[in-house]
Amino acid sequence: MVKENSKYRWVVFSTVLMAYFLIVSQRTAPGLISVQLMNEFQISASLIGILTSAQFFAYAGLQIPIGILSDRFGPNIFLITGTILSGIGTILYSIAPNEYILLLARTMVGVGDATIWINVVLILSQWFKPNEFVRLLGFAGMSGNLGFLLATVPFSAWIALMGWRMPFLTTGIILFLIGILLYIVLVKIPKKTMKDVVRQTSMRIENREKTLNILLRVFSNRQAWATFFCHFGIVGTYVGFIGSWAVPYGMHVYSLTRSEASQLILIGIIGAIIGAPITSWLASRVHSIKRPYAIVHLIVFCCWLAFLFFSGKPPFFMLILLYFFIGCGIGASALTFAIVRGSFAMKEVGVVSGFANTGGFLSAVLLPAIFGKVLDHFQSMDTAVGYQYGFWIPVAFSLAGLIGVFLIKEKEQEIEKGA
Structure with a gap:
């Protein structure tokens, strides 16, 4: 049985997305208890900023190595191991007696x-047709949102209840x-029913390329850097802010519970849920990823x-709109990997996806820590002042993303050919 034509691929799709859904929730859930932890x-x-950054530092630092290893040995083992490690780290976080264990737990979650995401992209590439x-x-992006x-x-x-x-x-x-x-769905059942899974894995292991050659090719590729900066500007600003300071910002500046x-x-999340499928559909309709x-961006x-224009405190109705459209941006970020798929050979998709993802989560590492430093510096003044200066950080980061998207070179009719 061929994977791309089997009905079983929808079981794979559903299980993988279920794992991704729950793991993504743990990127920002700690932001709900920032004040409580303090x-x-x-x-x-x-x-608190360092605790948040620890998770994203581990995430960002491992993207390229995971991409190389996943291209070489296949995505299944890494997706399974990462999910289990995320679970263990989250359990450890829940029983932490001090800030050192909190830091260790968030680092474990970051490693898992x-x-x-890299392996979600690779698994979808393997189990589904290009179109x-x-x-x-x-x-997939919507499930994460x-x-x-x-x-x-x-x-x-x-x-609040428990x-x-x-x-x-x-x-x-x-x-x-x-x-x-995931082990049962991705390894055990296919091993018994789908011979091509084992055959393709064996071919991938036999045809290895030197890691240094792969890295040199990626680091010298303009398209790879374009996707890096796209993700740096659009993902890190959202994840870094929502995961650490969005709830305290609402509580301190707008006196919310x-x-x-x-x-x-939630408004931003709704924007993300809407933005993911709509931008993918729009890219397919206009036969371009770069333009939408x-x-x-x-x-x-x-x-x-x-x-910045409203000194860190826009009118509340405008704040709702800002959160919604920033959320739409994170929903559209899956297009970064559609660009990767359309621009690179399948044997390089994992490592380039990892490189692009490094950009997003390097940004998510830097933003909470720098934002926290700014807030500490202005803690003796009006709370809104600290946030006002803090917002210079996502402005600068999102500008880098805007530059990145204009650096993308897109082949004509790329979407029609199954990018």
């Missing part, structure tokens, strides 16, 4: 998370069990600029 463990805003890939990538949605009002309500430890403990256990399910602040983030993606840049 009070319980008597730690500063800077240390580092394996996920299905762009549309399904949009749905549903994970962000879980980490807003539902998770906030769960925390405290913060039980929700994280339960989530960690579920992730561990999903890792076991934690629940109300998380509901505000450039518009998205321009909108995101203008949204962050608006925070």
Whole structure:
């Protein structure tokens, strides 16, 4: 049985997206308890930023190595291991007695998370035909944004009802069990029923290229750097801010409760859920990825600029719109990997995807830590002043993303040919 024509590929698709959905929720869920952690463990805003950055530092640092290894040995083992490791890290986070264990736990989650998206892209590439890939990538992005949605009002309500430890403990256990399910779906069943899975894996292992040659080719490729900066500007600004400072921002600047602040983030998540499939559909309709993606980057840049224009506190109705359109931007970020798929040979898709993803999560590492430093510097002044200066960071980062999207070289009719 051939994978691309089997009905079983939809079982693979559903299981992989379920894992991705839950893992993504744990990127931003800790942001719901930033203030609570500061009070319980008597730690500063800077240390909260470091806790957030630790996860994304591990994520960003492993993207290229994971990409190389996944291209070489296949995506299944890394997706399974990463999901289990994310579960163990989340369990450890839930029982942490001090800030050092919190830091270790977030680092473990970051290492596990580092394996996920690259291998989701590779698995979809292996199990689905090229003309299905762009549309399904949009749905994969939407599942991740549903994970962000879980980490807003539902998770906030769960925390309010049971405290913060039980929700994280339960989530960690579920992730561990999903890792076991992935082994059954991706390895055990296909090994018995689909001979081409084993044959393709063997061919991939036999035809190895020197790692240094691969890296030199990627680092000297303009298209690879373009995707790096696209993700740096559009992903890191959203994930870095939402995952650490969005809830405290709503509480301190707009005097919202934690629940109300998380509901505000919900607006951005709705934008992301809508943005993922719509931008993928639009790219297919206009037979271009670059044109709709450039518009998205321009909108995101203008949204962050608006925070500066209103001195860190735009009118509340405008804040809702800004969150929505920034959310649409993160939803559209799956187009980065459609560009990768259309520009590089299949044997390089993993490493270039890892390189692009490094950009997004390097940004997510830097933003919370720098933002926390700025807030600490202005802590003796009006709270809004610290946020006002802090917003210079996502403005600068999103400008880098805008430059990146204009550096993309796109082949004519790329989408029609199955990019």
